[in-house]
Amino acid sequence: MRFLRQLFGSTLHQYVMAVVLAVLVVVLNVASGGRMLTPSNLQNLVTSNAYVLVLAIGMVLVVVIGQIDLSVGSVAAVVSMSVALLMNRAGLPWWAGLLAGVAMGAAIGAFQGFFLARAGIPGFITTLAGMMIFRGIAQWESGALSVPVPEQFVYLGAGYLPEWGPTWTGMNNSTLVLGIVVAALLGVRQQTSYRRHVSRLGGEVQNWIPNTRTALVVLVVGWLTWLFGSGRPTTSFPVPGLIVLVLVLVYHLVTQRTAFGRHIYAVGGNSVAASLSGVDIRRVQFAVMVNMGVLSALAGMMFAGRSTAAGPQDGSLWELDAIAAVFVGGAAVGGGVGTVLGGVLGGLVMAVLNNGLLLLGVGSDLSRTIKGIVLLIAVCIDLYLRRKDRPSIAGRLFAGVQLNRTPSPAPLS
Incomplete structure (x- = not known):
């Protein structure tokens, strides 16, 4: 803990x-x-x-x-x-x-x-x-x-988000762009929020903490992007x-x-x-x-x-x-x-x-009971x-x- x-x-x-x-x-x-x-x-x-x-x-x-x-x-x-x-x-x-x-x-x-x-x-x-x-x-x-x-x-x-651009990506390009943007925003947030918090408390920056958070976020967002963008034609996020x-x-x-x-x-x-x-x-x-x-x-x-x-x-x-x-x-x-x-x-x-x-x-x-x-x-x-x-x-x-x-x-x- x-x-x-x-x-x-x-x-x-x-x-x-x-x-x-x-x-x-x-x-x-x-x-x-x-x-x-x-x-x-x-x-x-x-x-x-x-x-x-x-x-x-x-x-x-x-x-x-x-x-x-x-x-x-x-x-x-x-x-x-x-x-x-x-x-x-x-x-x-x-x-x-x-x-x-x-x-x-x-x-x-x-x-x-x-x-x-x-x-x-x-x-x-x-x-x-x-x-x-x-x-x-x-x-x-x-x-x-x-x-x-x-x-x-x-x-x-x-x-669903529209399809456009090349097909070599193997997925819906709108979903791919959305995933990249979300991963970038969340990654930057992990870095800046950690450093702002440490600066406010006057502590020492430990780079492994924001880097680990960023890596976890990028992996999850990337995986979800692939799942949503690789479905049947005409579907996407x-x-x-x-x-x-x-x-x-x-x-x-x-x-x-x-x-x-x-x-x-x-x-x-x-x-x-x-x-x-x-x-x-x-x-x-x-x-x-x-x-x-x-x-x-x-x-x-x-x-x-x-x-x-x-x-x-x-x-x-x-x-x-x-x-x-x-x-x-x-x-x-x-x-x-x-x-x-x-x-x-x-x-x-x-x-x-x-x-x-x-x-x-x-x-x-039973579903209501479980919830x-x-x-x-x-x-x-x-x-x-x-x-x-x-x-x-x-x-x-x-x-x-x-x-x-x-x-x-x-x-x-």
Whole structure:
């Protein structure tokens, strides 16, 4: 364990989850007779779970500020249904429908954010009401019927990166370029983050640590690039997966490299200290809920594209999948702790488990039981790795902040 902490440092939980994911893939691949690690199955795994990963990215921020959003599935359903109806009955172009869906999601997020940030109603209650309200609206406007979406939406939810260039590479060139870019970005991140961390602590740089991390990342990304890019003709890395990768990059930078990201962790870690240090808590809560509404809308439209239609029952229990992904990824129930990368890793663990059990022919009853046990084990691992005396991100941010409270008067003698 000491060696692992030295190698991976503060990101140990993320690497442990990555190892768990790898072991799970290997075990399920052996148990299924090699059907897990095939290009077609991996492409299907990404396409069928991309919407959950999108929701998990937004849910991480909600959980970090100490809240829970139970309405994400209903919001996704009402937005995808409304957009499908606008495109079919009002003749709205697909790109205008996409923009309209994002605007609807933002409006719904603002509606729920108002009650959380301004009225002071806990997010659990606010979004529970929203779950019922928007589910009812989706069923009412659909008339209990599915509504088809245009071909461009199908590409959004189930398309593949295009083929171009020479054939001597032996794989889809778009996927190859994507793999090179991802490997380069992750490799540079391993080098820079380690050196920045050592410089901040005033320690000595040990080159074997970032080099080992970089080598592991490049090997994994290279292997996945070959698997996704060497499938049957006309297939490659799925477009929904590309959307998830872009969102992960953007939200990782926002949460780890911006003042707003630090404010999110501060609000969840210690709202009193955050308020006294000048953080507008209401503004942060409102923005996080608006963001969750936008990502819910995007997830709903992606799912409608994959299904080629928007249905009144879309989004059922999606909130549970997103919440499970976040907690498996290492977020803390009390807020202040959690990362976008961890949430996506947690979502991939649950997706791989679900896909593997399906390949093995396990029934839905036993499958749910197994996933529940995995969730409990993951939380136990997180509690073990996160020592009680180890401060949260917010705790480190405000370690030097002194609360200027008015001292109590001395007792009369």
